[in-house]
Every structure is written in C-alpha cells, then in structure tokens.
Amino acid sequence: MEGLAAAQVTATDPELGDLLEEYGSELERAKLADWPGVLRAAIAAAPQLERPAALLLPDVPIRSSSEVRFVETIGCHAAAILATLPKGDEGSATQLRETLWLGSSRVSRSAHRRRRGHEVRRLAATERRVRNAVRY
Secondary structure, three states: OOOOOHHHHHHHOHHHHHHHHHHHHHHHHOOOOOHHHHHHHHHHHHHHOOOOOOEEEEOOOOOOHHHHHHHHHHHHHOOOEEEEOOOOOHHHHHHHHHHHHOOOOOOOHHHHHHHHHHHHHHHHHHHHHHHHHOOO
C-alpha cells in the first residue's frame, strides 16, 4: 500500500480506499507517523545535515521503496559506506548493489563507479579485516 493515495486505491477497491484514508487521518490526528512517513521525513531532512564521514549499515534489510530511497539519499551524502547483510538475504543485497554501488538514474553507472571505486575498494579491504578479526 506504500506510496498509494487513497483515491488510487478507491478506484479499484472503495472499501479499502476508505480504510486507507481513515488510517492516514488517524495518523495525522494523533500526530504520528508510520514507517514510510518516518523515512520520508528523514529523506527531507538529509540535505540539511552534515555530510557523514562514513555510513555503516549493519544487517539492514531493504524491503520497501521508501527504504530504498532512504538508503540512496543517505548513501549519496556519505563519503564512504560499509553495509553487511545476513547470509541469504539476496533481495536486500540486490537493492543495496543497485542503490549504492551502481548509481541512480541521475548518474551514469560508469561515472558512479569511477567516483565510488576507490571508496568501495577501501571498504572491501576494511570489511575483510573486520571479518578476519571477528569470530562467530
């Protein structure tokens, strides 16, 4: 349901559209935000924040388009990125590769690779050292 307006849903399923509209109204009335709302607020605030020296994403699953946009936004502002995933989480691995390492539609893949290349190699070496130092 993420990213769908109540009017879009109502056209297909009026009852579900009404529920979605009521859900949004209740969140607003209570001055609460659901997870996509929290991510939208963080994305909106990101340009005003100081550029982080590094971004660490330890075992972060990427499950929704809001999470992809959030990782892309903070990843673009970070000087270096280290991400780890649980073994077998191919969905998140693909999302991270496409979002962080291969660039966005605004930057060509080759330009993005050149710009991030030295950082990725440096992070890969650091990740190997960490993996060798940590025993599971």
